[in-house]
Amino acid sequence: MLKRYAAVALSLSLAALLTACSSSAAHEEQMEYLRxxxxxxxxxxAVKSPGFLGDREECDDAYQQIYAGPNGHDAPxxxxxxxxxxxxKEGERLFIESCxxxxPSPVSARTEPASPPA
Known part of the structure; x- marks a missing residue:
């Protein structure tokens, strides 16, 4: 079971390297991350055993193993x-609910951050 988590974590980490950026992410990048x-x-x-009924605790444990808590290493x-x-936190919630x-849990529209004062 841990091998499957490791494989998922590796593929997610590689995706994170492709999406990393140095400035604050645009609204659409944040929405894409949530999706x-x-x-x-x-x-x-899908990679769980055929009889998996969607145990919340197991999905939360998997999230903690893959992402080391709410660090979101692949977040913009x-x-x-x-x-x-x-x-x-929203990414964590969506991951667990979808698991x-x-x-896929629906991604609600996030409001654009306020523009900094001039």
């Missing part, structure tokens, strides 16, 4: 810390 997290949860559900860079934490259900 990917939901899809990764579905992919994990967000300069505002509070926004970054919210994005990571449990076996279908």
């Amino acid at each position: 990917k997290m939901a899809q990764h949860g579905v992919e994990l559900h 860079h967000v300069e505002d810390h509070a926004e970054e934490v919210a994005l990571l 449990v259900n076996g279908t």
